Amino acid sequence: MSKINDFSDYTSKYNTNADYSYLFGSTQAPSTSGSFSLSDYAAIKNGSYGKLLKAYYAKQDAEKASADGETVQKATLMKNGADALKKSVEALKNDDLWEKKIIKKKDEQTGEEVEVEDYDWDAITKAMKSFVAEYNDVIEQAGDSNSKDVLRNAVWMTGVTDSNENVLLKIGLTVGKGNKLELDEEALKKADINTLKTLFTGHNSFADKVSMKASSISNAAARYVGTYKSNGTYNNVLSEMVSSKVDKEV
Numbered sequence: 198m199s200k201i202n203d204f205s206d207y208t209s210k211y212n213t214n215a216d217y218s219y220l221f222g223s224t225q226a227p228s229t230s231g232s233f234s235l236s237d238y239a240a241i242k243n244g245s246y247g248k249l250l251k252a253y254y255a256k257q258d259a260e261k262a263s264a265d266g267e268t269v270q271k272a273t274l275m276k277n278g279a280d281a282l283k284k285s286v287e288a289l290k291n292d293d294l295w296e297k298k299i300i301k302k303k304d305e306q307t308g309e310e311v312e313v314e315d316y317d318w319d320a321i322t323k324a325m326k327s328f329v330a331e332y333n334d335v336i337e338q339a340g341d342s343n344s345k346d347v348l349r350n351a352v353w354m355t356g357v358t359d360s361n362e363n364v365l366l367k368i369g370l371t372v373g374k375g376n377k378l379e380l381d382e383e384a385l386k387k388a389d390i391n392t393l394k395t396l397f398t399g400h401n402s403f404a405d406k407v408s409m410k411a412s413s414i415s416n417a418a419a420r421y422v423g424t425y426k427s428n429g430t431y432n433n434v435l436s437e438m439v440s441s442k443v444d445k446e447v
Contacts, residue, residue, distance in 0.1 A: 268343070271338075271341065271343075272344070272418045272419070274338055275335075275339065275342055275344075275414065276415045276418040276419055278331070278334045278335045278338050279335055279411045279412070279414040279415035279418065282328075282331040282332055282334070282335050282407070283408050283412055285332075286328060286407050286408040288328075289324050289325070290397060290398055290404050290405070294317075294320060295316070295321075295390070295397075295398060296316075297314050297315060297316055298314070298316070299312050299314055300312070300313060301313075302315070318385075318386045321385070321393070322385060322386065325370075325385060326380060326382075329370070329378045329379075329380045332378055333377040335351065335354075335411065335414060336355065336375065336376055336377055337375075337377075339351035339414065340375075342418070343421070344418065344421040346417035346420065347417045347421065349417075350414045350417055351410075351414060353410055353413075354406075354407060354410035354411070355376045357403065357407060357410065358372060358376070358378070358403075358407070361396065361403045364392065364396060364403075365378075365396070367388060367392055368385055368389075368392055368396065369381035369383070369385035369388060370385075
């Protein structure tokens with residue numbers, strides 16, 4: 198029997214119409230007939246098929262990287278939003294905000310500026326507006342999240358708000374469309390200070406519960422983009438991004 202030197206010898210010795218697709222099992226053939234032809238084998242031999250495969254998988258990797266980048270971006274925004282909410286809640290929980298101070302006011306009759314002892318309603322209103330804005334941002338971002346933990350904690354947070362809806366109404370806060378809060382500044386400034394203190398100070402208050410949910414949402418957003426390294430250790434993408442940024446700044 199003569200020795201077959203290369204692929205071309207093999208194809209000339211045997212039937213050129215033979216179907217060798219069984220050699221590739223379930224691999225999808227590039228030809229339109231649904232089976233590998235000799236021209237397909239030639240493409241594999243000269244490397245052009247391999248180049249096509251590399252190009253295909255390079256495109257797949259690029260699409261995956263793009264999807265991962267979008268996931269990290271959304272999770273980062275979610276974490277930052279939840280952290281901002283927690284910060285705004287902590288500002289409302291500050292006892293100093295709810296203590297009387299010597300502040301300057303204009304006398305309504307004379308128009309002169311006088312010093313009086315009162316609560317700083319401008320500071321209270323500013324802190325409340327910040328809280329409402331951050332709260333609404335978290336609700337909106339959570340609705341766009343793919344993390345079940347983020348969604349679950351956001352739902353729990355809106356549940357806490359709903360359970361306090363009647364009391365919140367007394368201080369000018371209402372739950373509007375999409376579970377977002379709306380603030381009536383005039384109603385806030387006329388609210389009973391004790392009601393405000395009950396809602397925003399102390400353990401297990403409304404503010405305390407919202408703060409805990411904000412922390413849970415932040416942690417859930419960070420976990421969502423975590424991955425496991427080859428050695429089995431947990432790699433948190435957001436943590437590494439923050440560390441990298443700090444290193445660059447240093």
